[in-house]
Amino acid sequence: MSVQLPEPRYRGPLSLEEAIRARRSVREFRPEPLTASEISQLLWATQGVTGEQGYRAAPSAGAFYPLEVYVLTSEGLDHHEVEEHALRRVAAGDTRAELRSVSFDQSCITSAPAVFVFSAVYDRTCREYGSRGRMYVHMDVGHAAQNLLLQAEAMGLAGVPVAAFDPAEVSRILSLPDEEDPVYLVPIGRSA
Numbered sequence: 001m002s003v004q005l006p007e008p009r010y011r012g013p014l015s016l017e018e019a020i021r022a023r024r025s026v027r028e029f030r031p032e033p034l035t036a037s038e039i040s041q042l043l044w045a046t047q048g049v050t051g052e053q054g055y056r057a058a059p060s061a062g063a064f065y066p067l068e069v070y071v072l073t074s075e076g077l078d079h080h081e082v083e084e085h086a087l088r089r090v091a092a093g094d095t096r097a098e099l100r101s102v103s104f105d106q107s108c109i110t111s112a113p114a115v116f117v118f119s120a121v122y123d124r125t126c127r128e129y130g131s132r133g134r135m136y137v138h139m140d141v142g143h144a145a146q147n148l149l150l151q152a153e154a155m156g157l158a159g160v161p162v163a164a165f166d167p168a169e170v171s172r173i174l175s176l177p178d179e180e181d182p183v184y185l186v187p188i189g190r191s192a
Contacts, residue, residue, distance in 0.1 A: 002086035003078075006037045008044035014154040023149055026158035027108040029189030034114050038155060039071060039087070042188065043080045045151035046116070046144050056082070058144040061136035066124040067144055068180055070117040072096060077117075077174055095173050102169035103185065108160050112187030116148060116159075117170075119180035141183050152188050159188040 014022075034042075047069050048057045056065060069080040071087065074094040078087040100109035109115060118141050125140075126133030145161050152159045162185040170182040 002081050002084060002088040004084070004086045005040035005043065008041050008048060008085075012154050016150070016154075019150045019153040023153040024158070025160040026191045027106070027111070027160050027187075028192035029108070029112045029158070029187065030192050031113060032190060033073060034157075034188065038157065039114065040085070041155060042116070042148055042151055042157075043069065043071070043087075044085065046148045047080060047082050048085060049082060054083075058140065058147045060140045060143075061125055061133070062128050064124045064128065065140075066121050066137045067140055067183075068119045068121065069144075070119070070174065072099065072115040072117055072174070073113060091175060098173045099165075099170065099185070102173065103162060103165040106162060106164065108162065108187040109185065111192070112159070112189040114188050116186040116188060117174065117182060118144065118184040118186070119176055120183045121179050122181065123179065138183065145184055145186055148186055148188070156190070157188055158191040159186050161186050 045057050047067060050057050071078045076089055076093055077091040079090050081088050096110045103109050120137045122134055122137055125137050129136055149159050165185060167182050
């Protein structure tokens with residue numbers, strides 16, 4: 001069962017230029033959870049549908065959209081259902097401490113109230129582009145993560161991209177589908 005997210009907004013108080021100038025990696029967060037509206041806005045900026053043909057907020061090589069995005073909180077792991085702009089609970093319970101242990105003990109994983117997890121289905125892109133597709137997928141996740149971080153900054157939130165983790169262990173802890181490989185973790189919250 002999916003939970004519909006609030007409608008995203010299309011104007012904010014901070015310009016793109018101000019967000020770019022202010023964005024910094026933050027690794028310590030206050031414990032208060034993100035609101036449904038905040039999560040909605042962050043997911044929309046990351047992979048939200050922005051056009052009638054199904055185009056999304058972040059560019060994707062060939063528009064194959066190989067990324068899947070999850071939000072891990074103290075409540076559990078939710079998958080972003082892009083077309084519906086909804087969250088579907090895939091696992092209950094807080095596994096951030098386990099995730100931290102396979103992410104070289106980075107405290108930001110447990111300090112942040114939400115960790116945005118990007119996984120990739122490489123085959124979506126590699127079917128068309130062959131081995132070059134893996135590089136394109138990594139570019140896609142960079143685009144999406146930058147959107148997430150700039151949107152967080154524009155909302156008065158903060159985050160940090162994390163690529164230092166054991167992918168096999170992240171997959172195991174989060175019970176990701178076999179065709180998905182974790183490629184990026186982005187803890188988001190209010191700066192401590």
